[in-house]
Amino acid sequence: MAKINVNANFHTIGGKSVFRNKDTRFIEYRKNWEEWPKTFTVGEFPLHLDIEASCVCNLRCSFCATNYKLIGGKEGFMSFDTFKKIIDEGAEHGLCAIKLNSCERGEPLLNKSLPKMIAYAKNKGIMDVYFNTNATLLTRDIGEKIIKAGLDRISISFEGTTADVYEKYRVGASFEKVVKNIKDFINLRKEMNSEKPLVRIQTVALPELDPTLNEYKKFWEEIVDEISFIDFRDYSPKEHNLSYDWACSYLWQRMLVTWDGTIAFCQRDYFNSLKLGNVNNGDSIRSAWKGKAMNHARELHQKSRSHEIELCRGCDIRALEITKLKKTNKSR
Secondary structure (H helix, E strand, C coil): CCECCCCCCEEEEEECCCCCCCCHHHHHHHHHHHHHHHHCCCCCCCCEEEECCECCCCCCCCCCHHHCCCHHHCCCECCHHHHHHHHHHHHHCCCCEEECCCCCCCCHHHCCCHHHHHHHHHHCCCCEEEEEECCCCCCHHHHHHHHHHCCCEEEEECCCCCHHHHHHHCCCCCHHHHHHHHHHHHHHHHHCCCCCCEEEEEEEECCCCHHHHHHHHHHHCCCCCEEEEEECCCCCCCCCCCCCCECCHHHHCEEEECCCCEEECCCCCCCCCCEEEEHHHCCCHHHHHCCHHHHHHHHHHHCCCHHHCHHHHCCHHHHHHHHHHHHHHHHC
16 A cells, blocks of 8 residues: 655745645645545545636746646646636635646736636635645735735745756846845735735755855845745656556546646646546536546555556656655665
């Protein structure tokens, strides 16, 4: 029987966790986030939805998935009507959290409806509303709007502590401008007497940056709430013919709905290889979550047969985690 290590590619190195909500329902949600994958428990609805507000990015970072083929070869922004369909169904079935982007494919601040989306989700009772951003567009105007809308947290992707390193990887961005945007946003939050959104800064632990993580922590520890890094992964499309006693936690936690309303297998499905319906056609997220395709995938993962699924066979997360486990077990 396969084993799961939840959130194994994410690492906090400074500050305080952005998960500080003391509400009993929130605590239960985070407990289920950890336990459902480990016990292979399928809830009535995903705990979390990745909702792709934007499949357009204003940067071309050298290590990012946006440099490869996008879903269906199309770019676009989610309409507010599509977003409402998703949230309305989710709220009816106890949806706990949403992230307003998929994996690395788009910058949500490019979608002009983003503040309205945040407010709608919060008014519908979604406890944890957040998004990842490169912060190049995090102006005072948009900052005021997302704070007023009730955003719970924000994760800002930022590599290095110098302009040379940052601009080498974040192609199209200005180091000085983005650092100022982040500091100004933190000050704006204070001006507005708001505790939220909590701000996490995170870097990809690229080989060049991995030895400098302590320096990165010191650079940000007096500015943001949490400092973290995620493991570097190879996003280029390929098959990783690895077989191991491992299962992916996503299948018991979350699903993706892309900008055009497509219900996708998971947030790593860059190429939309497993379409499970479309909310704009009246298809149900809950039905897809509990459907044959998802249950079959879960069964294969439980039996350490994830390599039999074409999408999973080419997954960068799967390849990374199995490689890490093999190295760990070999060194014992």
